[in-house]
Amino acid sequence: MDDKIKLIYDSVIARNPAEKEFHQAVKEVLESLGPVIAKHPEFAQHKIIERICEPERQIIFRVAWTNDNHEVMINRGFRVQFNSALGPYKGGIRFHPTVYLGIIKFLGFEQIFKNALTGMPIGGAKGGSDFHPKGRSDCEILRFCQSYMTELYRHIGEHTDVPAGDIGVGGREIGYMYGQYKRLTNKWEAGVLTGKGVAWGGSLVRKEATGYGAAFFVDEMLKAKGQSFDGKVCTVSGSGNVAIYTIEKIHQLGGKCIACSDSNGVILHEKGLDLDLIKQLKEVERRRIKDYVKYHKDAIYKEKGNIWEIPCDVAMPSATENELNGKDAAMLVKNGCIAVGEGANMPTTPKGVDVFLNSGIAFGPGKAANAGGVSTSALEMQQNASRDSWSFEHTEERLHQIMKNIHNLCFETAEEYGEPGNYVLGANIAGFVKVAKAMLAMGLV
Ligand code: NDP
Ligand code: 2IT
Numbered sequence: 509m510d511d512k513i514k515l516i517y518d519s520v521i522a523r524n525p526a527e528k529e530f531h532q533a534v535k536e537v538l539e540s541l542g543p544v545i546a547k548h549p550e551f552a553q554h555k556i557i558e559r560i561c562e563p564e565r566q567i568i569f570r571v572a573w574t575n576d577n578h579e580v581m582i583n584r585g586f587r588v589q590f591n592s593a594l595g596p597y598k599g600g601i602r603f604h605p606t607v608y609l610g611i612i613k614f615l616g617f618e619q620i621f622k623n624a625l626t627g628m629p630i631g632g633a634k635g636g637s638d639f640h641p642k643g644r645s646d647c648e649i650l651r652f653c654q655s656y657m658t659e660l661y662r663h664i665g666e667h668t669d670v671p672a673g674d675i676g677v678g679g680r681e682i683g684y685m686y687g688q689y690k691r692l693t694n695k696w697e698a699g700v701l702t703g704k705g706v707a708w709g710g711s712l713v714r715k716e717a718t719g720y721g722a723a724f725f726v727d728e729m730l731k732a733k734g735q736s737f738d739g740k741v742c743t744v745s746g747s748g749n750v751a752i753y754t755i756e757k758i759h760q761l762g763g764k765c766i767a768c769s770d771s772n773g774v775i776l777h778e779k780g781l782d783l784d785l786i787k788q789l790k791e792v793e794r795r796r797i798k799d800y801v802k803y804h805k806d807a808i809y810k811e812k813g814n815i816w817e818i819p820c821d822v823a824m825p826s827a828t829e830n831e832l833n834g835k836d837a838a839m840l841v842k843n844g845c846i847a848v849g850e851g852a853n854m855p856t857t858p859k860g861v862d863v864f865l866n867s868g869i870a871f872g873p874g875k876a877a878n879a880g881g882v883s884t885s886a887l888e889m890q891q892n893a894s895r896d897s898w899s900f901e902h903t904e905e906r907l908h909q910i911m912k913n914i915h916n917l918c919f920e921t922a923e924e925y926g927e928p929g930n931y932v933l934g935a936n937i938a939g940f941v942k943v944a945k946a947m948l949a950m951g952l953v
C-alpha cells in the first residue's frame with residue numbers, strides 16, 4: 509500500500525475498532541489506489557479517500573417484536589447510508605445472526621464502488637439486523653419486518669434511500685416491509701424498495717439478476733481468454749437466491765454445475781444438479797440442502813464438507829464473506845480451475861485473492877461480478893418512475909449489456925493502469941474514480 513494511503517488506512521482502523529470485515533474491505537480498495545492518487549493529486553488534496561471511508565450517516569435502532577409464544581424479542585437494526593455522490597443510497601438488507609455494524613459497513617462500502625461500476629445513478633448503502641430468520645414462522649417474520657420498517661421508514665424514500673434484499677431477505681420480506689411502509693406513509697411509493705413482487709411494481713428478472721449477472725460476467729472473462737462455458741464443470745457455493753440463478757444461467761450457457769451447499773454441508777451430483785428440485789426445496793418448502801439426496805440416490809451429501817475440494821473448471825462462491833481461503837484457492841488452482849466469479853460479497857479472503865491473482869486465472873471480484881442484482885434494482889426503479897413494466901427478454905438484455913459494460917470497464921482500467929487481467933484493480937479504480945470525481949464536483953460533501 510502507498511505510504512500516504514497507509515496513514516489513511518491506519519486512521520480508519522483506529523476510528524472504527526473491532527470492525528474487521530470493514531477493515532478488510534477498505535484495505536482491499538485502498539491497496540489499488542496508489543496509482544490513482546499519483547495521477548490525480550486533487551483527490552488527495554481534497555481528502556477524497558478519507559471522506560469516502562466515512563459513512564455519510566449511520567442509523568442503529570432497537571427492533572422489538574413478539575414471537576409465537578408471546579415473548580418479547582429484541583434485535584438491533586442498522587442502515588448505513590454510505591455515499592450519495594452518484595444517486596440515492598442503494599443497497600440490500602441482510603437478516604442474519606452474524607450481523608453487526610462492521611458487517612453492514614463492509615457491505616455498504618463495497619456497494620459504493622459496485623453501484624458506480626453499474627453506470628446507473630445510485631449511491632451506496634446497506635442495512636440489516638442480527639435477527640435470525642431460520643426456523644421462524646411466517647407470522648414471526650411478518651411481525652419482525654413490520655417492526656423493522658416502523659423505524660426505518662423515516663430514513664428512506666424513492667429519492668433518498670432504496671433498500672432491497674440480501675441474505676435472509678427475499679421477496680416475502682420485501683413484501684412485508686413494503687406493506688408496512690405504505691401503511692405508515694399513506695403513499696404508493698413503488699420506488700422506495702426493489703425486489704418487489706412483479707404484480708405490484710417489481711421487475712421481471714430482479715429475482716434472477718444477481719446470479720444471471722455473475723454468470724454473464726464470468727462468460728465475458730472466459731471469452732477474453734478465448735474460452736466459453738460450453739462443457740465446463742462448475743461448482744457454486746450456497747443454495748440461496750444468488751446460487752440458484754447462477755446455476756440456472758450456467759446451465760443455459762452450456763456449463764454443468766455439479767455441487768452446491770448451505771452452511772451445514774455440500775451436495776455433489778456428478779451428473780449435474782437438478783435445479784428444479786433445488787428450487788422446490790429452497791424457494792418453496794424452505795428446507796435444508798441435505799434433503800436433495802432423498803430424491804437423487806446417486807448424489808452425495810457431505811456434512812461440514814468443503815466445496816472447494818471438488819475439482820472444477822469454474823468456481824462461483826455465492827454464499828457469504830470469507831468462505832474461500834488461501835488453502836481453498838490453492839486447491840482450486842491445483843485442480844485446474846480457470847475462472848472464479850464472486851457471486852457473494854467478499855467471499856474470498858485476502859490470501860485467497862492473492863493466490864488467484866498470482867496464478868493468472870480469471871478472477872472476477874464481487875463488486876463487479878455480482879453487480880447484476882443492484883443493476884436490475886436500478887432498472888426496477890426506472891420502471892417505477894415511468895409507471896411502466898418491461899418484458900423479461902428486454903430486461904434480461906439490459907442486464908446482459910450492463911454486465912458486459914462492467915466487464916469491459918474493469919478489463920480496460922486494469923490495462924490502463926498497467927496490470928492487464930487484474931479485475932480487482934480494474935474494478936476498484938474504475939468505481940473509485942467515478943465517485944471521487946462526483947464528490948469533487950459537488951464541493952465539500
Ligand atoms: P440467501 O439468504 O438467499 O442465501 C444465502 C446462502 O448462503 C444460503 O445457502 C446460506 O446457507 C448460505 N450462507 C449464508 N450465510 C452463511 C454462513 N455464515 N456460512 C455458510 N453459509 C452461509 O442470500 P443471497 O443468495 O441473496 O446472498 C448470498 C450472497 O450474495 C451474500 O454474500 C450477499 O451479500 C450476496 N449478494 C446478494 C445479492 C442479491 O441480490 N440477493 C446481490 C449481490 C450480492 P444457510 O441457509 O445454511 O444459512
Ligand atoms: O449486495 C448487493 O448488491 C445486494 N444485496 C443487492 C442490492 C440492491 O439494492 O439490489
